[in-house]
Amino acid sequence: MSVDIGAALQGIHAALPAAKVAMRTNPGPSNQHSLLVGNESLVDVLRFLRDHLDFDLLSNVSGVDWPDPAKADAVAVFGEGEETAREHGFLEVVYHLYSTSRRVGPLVLRARSADRGENACVPSVVSVFRSAEFQEREIFDLYGVIFTGHPDLRRILMWDEFVDHPMRKDYVAPDDYEYEPTPHDDVLVKAKRHYPAES
Amino acid sequence: MNLFAAISTEPALWSPEWLPRLPQRLVEMLLGFLGAPEWLVSIAGFLVAAGTVVGVFLGGFALLSLIERKTLARIQNRIGPNRAGWFGILQPVADGIKMLTKEDIVPAKAEKFLHLLAPILIVVPAILALGVIPYGREWTPVSLELGLLFFFAVGSLTELSVFIAGWASGSKFPMLGAMRAISQMVSYELPLIISALGVVMVSGTLSLPLIVEQQGGFHLGFIPAWNLFTPWGFFAGILFFICSIAEANRCPFDLPEGESEIVAGHMTEYSGFKYALFFMGEYLGLFAISALGITLFLGGWQAPLPGLGFLPSWIWFFGKLAIVIFMFLWIRGTYPRVRIDQLMRFAWLCMIPMALLTLPAAGIWTILNRDGHGFLAWAITVPLLLIPCVIVTVIFNRRLASANRTYRFAE
Amino acid sequence: MKTGKPTRWVLPGLGLFQGLAVTGKNMVQSFYKKERMTTVQYPEERAPISPNFRNFPFLVYDKDPKAGLRCTACSICEKECPPQCIYIVLDRDENGKSLKRPKVFDIDLSVCMNCGICSEVCPFDSIYMDGEYELSTDDRFGGLLFGLDRLSKSAEYHMKLRPEQASEVMARRKADEEKKAAAAAAKLAKAKADAEAKKAEAEAKAAEGKGEDA
C-alpha cells in the first residue's frame, strides 16, 4: 500500500507548526515522493510520525552524496514557490518509514547537511528508532555525516584508523593495490606509477 | 608388597585366556631360564604386563579415533576417512605423523613448564586407572585389593591437569574451559562415586576382580547375574553412564571443550604432539571409565548368555567395551550441548539425590537377599526407586507443559 | 522455571530417544540407501553436472581458430563485465585500420565470477560459458590468465557442450549469412547494374561528347 504523503504532511504541519517540512516530488515512475525535513525538527517529526501516524518501522537509512546540488534537485524536485537551490554540495540522509500496523509505506524523509565539510551534521534519530543505530554509524563511516546525538558514533565497516569516507563521489582510492605480474601493458604502467622505486 | 596382592591364579597353558599374558609369561620364563634373581623376574614381568595394557589401549586409541570418525560419518550419511589404506585403516597413522610433525606452539604468555606438564599429567592417570581393571578371567594387570578406590583416587588427578592446562596457557578460552571443566568434573564425580558405592555395598569388596566374579552365573538359567539386572543396579548403572559421559567430557556434556562457544577449552593453545596427548588422554579416560562401568554393572568379562563360556573371557570384555563406546559415539552424533547452569543443576538436583537413593536400595537388597527373601527385595526396592522416577516424570511433564508452544497463523 | 498443567504425559527423555532413533536410522540406512548419502567420492565418481552448468567463458570460432573467430573486438563484454576481468586489444593493420578481430583477448579466471553477462551481451554470438571446472593450477597468475589460445574453442565444441543453444545460434547465423549473402548478391547485382548503367551513361556521355566534339 503506498502512503498518502499529502495527509502525512498535513498532519505534521498541524501538530508541529514550527517544523520545516516540504514536499519533494519524484520524477521517476516509482511514485515515491519525499518530505524534506529541516534538521532542527527532524527528531520531532520522526517521533510524531512514530507515535501518532503509526510509522513504527524505520526500514532504511541511506546516505547520499550530492557534490552537485543541481543533481539532487533533479531527483527530488521542488514544488512551486519553494526555497531556491543550494549553491554548495551537501550530504543527504534518506529515511524510509513503514507502518507495521497500517501496512503502508514507504514514507520517504530526507534530511540534508549544511555542506560536505565540517558542518556535515544531521541529528541522530537513534533516540526515536533504534534501527538507525548501525545504519547511522555506517553512513558516518562511509559518507562522513556527523550524527549529532548518536550514542556511539564510531566507524563500523572500515577500520578505526581509516581516514577518508569511501562512498563520497570525490573519494580517490589509495595507492595500495596489490601488484601482480601481468602481461597487460597499461596495468604495468599503472604499477610503475605506484611502485616507482621498484621499476 | 601387599599392595599388589595377587588374586588370580596362574592360567592353564592351553587356555586362550592365557593369550594376553603371553608376553609377560615369555619374559618371565626367559629371565628364569637365564637365572635372573626373582625380584628382577617379577619386576620385569610386571613391566611387561603393564606394557601389554598400555599397548592394547594405545592401539585401541588409534582404532577408536578412526572408528569414531567412521561412525559419526555414517550417522551423518557420509563415508568417513577412506583414503589412507584399506577402509582408511591407516588414517590414525597419518594423523599421528601429522601431529608429530606439526610445530609445537607455546603462547608467549604461557607458563612453559606447566604448559608442558599438563598433557603428560592427563595421560598418566588414565593409564594408571586402566591398570586395575580385570579384562579377563586371568587378566588383571594389577590386582589391587582397593582397586575401585585406586581408580577414583587416580582419576581425580585429571581435574588438576585440566586446570593446569587451562591456567598455564595464559589465555582466556582455556581459562574458561578450565573453570567449566573443574566445576563439571567435581560435580559429577560425586554421583559417579555414589552410584558405584552401591556395588561396593552389595559385593562387600573394593577389589574389581572380585566384583566381577560375584556377577557370574545366571538367574532363571539365562538372565546374567550382572548388577545391571537388579533394580538398584539398573538405576545406578544409568546414573553411572550419565556421569561417565560428563566425566569423560563427551557430548552432550562436552562443555569444557565446547567448540562452538569456547573454541576448544583448555586445549585451545595446544598444538602438535601435546594436543595429541590431550586427545589420547581423553580417549584413554573414555576407555577407563567405560571399562569401570562394565566391571561394576555389566559383569566385566562374564559371558552374556550361558554356554558362551568357550570364548576367552577378555573377548566378552572388549565386546562390551565396544558396545558402550558405540553408545558414546551415537549420543555424540545426536545431541546438542547443554548449558553450564543446566549441567550443574542437573548434577546437584537430579543426579546426586537419585544416586543417594541407590544406597539404601542396595543395602536393603543385600540384607534381604542374604536372608533369602529374594522376592521381598524386589518388592521393596522397585517401589523405592520408582518414587523418584515418578517425581521426575511429574516435574518434567509440568515443565514440558509450559515449554509446549502453540503457534498462531495469520491469513 | 515456570511450570504448567500437562495435557498429555510423556516419559522424560522421550525426545532424546527420538533423536537417537533418527540418527540410528540414518546410520543404518547409509549402508544400503544411496540417496541417503550426502557425499560423492570425488576423483572416482563425480556429481552429475547439469548441461546448463556454466563456469568460465570461451570464444567460439568457426573452422579456423584464427581467421574463423567470431569475436570482432567490439569491447562490449569488456565494458559490461562486472569484475572487469576481460582485456581486449583490437588488431590493426600497418595503416592503423581496424581488422575487426582481437589481437589480445585475455580473461583473468582468478577474477572472473562466472556470471555469464559477457555471453549475454555479446551481439556476435562469440563468447559463451564453458562447463569445464577442473582448472586448478599451481601458477596463480599465469596459469589462470587465459589468452586467445586457451579461450578459443571450436563451434563443434560448443555444439557438443550446449546442443540446444548452439544449434539455435548456428541456425540464426546461417540465416544471417544467407541473408547477408543474398544482400551481398543483391548489392553485387545492384552494383553491377549500377556500373552498367554508369557505363552506359558514360558511354552515352562519351558518345555525346564525341558527338559534341565531333
Place this chain on the structure above:
Amino acid sequence: MIPLLILSPLILLAAIGAVWMARPVHAALMLALTLALVAVLYLALGAEFIGLVQFAVYVGAVAVLIVFSLLITRPGDEAEEIERRPRSLVTGLLCTLPVMAVLAYTAASGSNIKLIPWQPKLSIAELGEVLFTSHAPAVLALAVLLTAVLIGAALFAREPDKTQDDSSEK
C-alpha cells in the same frame, strides 16, 4: 625406612615451595604436590586405604577447590607478595613453633609413647565397623557439622544473586 628417607625431604621441599612461591597458583600446585607426596608416603608405609583416600580427597578435591577459588578470584600483585615475604616468614615460623614444641616435648619425654608394634593389616570392613559403632557419635557430629557448612555455603552463594536482583529492581 627407605621410603621415608626419600620422601620426607621431597615433602619438605614441596611444602616450602608451597609457602615460598610468589604466585598463588604455583603455591597451590605445590601444596597439591605436598599432599600427593604424603599420600605416597602413606602407601609406602602400607596404609593403602588412608593413602588412597588422602589422594582422592586432598589432591582430588581440596587442592582442586583451592585452585578453583584462585581461578574465579583475581590474585593480588606478585611483587607485593614478594615484598611481604619476610613478614610472612616470621608469621609462619611463629605458627610452626608451638607444633614443633609439642613434637619436641613428646620426643624428649619418649617414655610416654610406645611404639605400636606391627599389627596385621586392618581391613576396610573392620575400619568401617569401628567407625560406625564405637566412633559413631564422632562421625555423626562431623556429619551434622558438614551439613551445616554445606547449607551455610549454599546460603552464602545465593546472596549475591539477591543483591543483584535488588539493584536491578531499583
Place this chain on the structure above:
Amino acid sequence: MISDSSMPYSAPTLAPGADDDQLLHVSLGPQHPSTHGVFRMNVVLDGETVVSLKPVFGYLHRNHEKIAEGVTYLSSMPYTDRLDYICPLSNNWAYAHAVEKLAGIEVPERAEYMRVILAELTRLINHTAFMGFILGDMGAWGSALMYAFRERELILDLFEDLTGARMMANFMRFGGCRNDLPAGWAEKCSVLVDDYGPFLDEMEKFLVGNEILLARCQDVGQLPKETLINGGITGPMLRAAGVNYDIRKAEPYGIYERFSFRIPLGDKGDCYDRIMIRFLEMRESLKILRQALDQLPEGEYVNPKAKIRGFKPPVGEAYARIEGPKGELGFHLISDGTVNPYRYRVRPPSFINLTLLEDMCLGLDLADVVIILGSIDIVLGEVDR
C-alpha cells in the same frame, strides 16, 4: 504505542561498582567457530555472564555499494548473489524489483511465477541450512547440518539446471528472468516439493522434541515486540515475537496475492520460537510452491521491451523491498539518467537484525550468545557488504 521513556537508548556500560578486575574481556571472533564467518563480538564476562557485548563488523567489507555505483545496472546483478550467498535468488529478485520500480518495467506473468518458485525454494534452502547451523551452534556434532545440506543439495541441483550455477545464480533480469525453464524442470521441482514434507517431518522429530534443545533455546533472547519493531528487526525473528508483518502479505509484491498461504506467528520470541517459525514457514513455502507449480502459465519469461545493453532508467529514485528469508531485503536506488546508478543502497536484513544483539544477550551465558547469534541467522556477506 511506544512512549519515549520506555525506549531510552542507553549505551550499555558496565554496572556501577562492578569490579573490573573480576571481569573477563573476551574477543569472540573474527576467527571463532560459531560466529558464522568473520564476525567479532567484544564480550565482557562476569564469570560466564555477559555484561557487555559490542559487535565489530567489516572484516568482509568490500564496499559493494561503491562498486555498484561504478558499473552498469546489469553488472550489479551478479554482485547481489554475493550479498547473502545462502539465498542468491531472493537477492536477485529484490534488486530486479527495485530497478523495475525505478524504470517502470512490467514483468510477464510466467516470469513472476518463476520468481515466486525460485524465491520460495531459496527460502527452503535458507531455513533448512539454518536448522543445521543452529544445531551446530548448540554443539551438536554436525548431524543436523549434514541432513540439512543433503536436502539443500537437491534444490541446488535444480538451480544449477535452471541458472547454470548452484549458488551464484545471476538469474533475474529487469523485466523477467534470464532464460526459460528447461524442459522437465517443473516436474523435477514438483517431485522435490512432494519429497520435502517427509524430510521436514524427520527433521522435526529429530529436533523439536529434544529436551536439550528445549532447555537451551526456550526463554533465551526474548525482547518485547515493540523493541523489536523499533530496532528494525524483520523476518522470522519479528514474527516469532508475534508481530504479524510479512511483506508478502503486508505489501504484496510480485504475484503473492494469488496464493493462499498463512503467516506463522510465535508468542514469546525466544530462540525456540525462531526455530519453530522457520519450520512452519517452510511448510507454508511448500504450499506456495505447489500452487505456483500447478498454475505455472506459458508465455514470455522476460519482458521483450526491457533492454539488456545500454539500460538507462529515467531520473528518479525508488525503494523496493521483498520478504527475504532472513528478513526485509530492500534496495534503494537513485538514478541520474546515466547507465550507472547514482546511488545504490542495500538494506541488509542480517545487518539490521544485529542491532539488538547486545540487548538480547545481556545477563545471559556465553553459550546463549552463540545461540542467539545463530537464531538471528546472519550471513556475513550481507552484514559487511
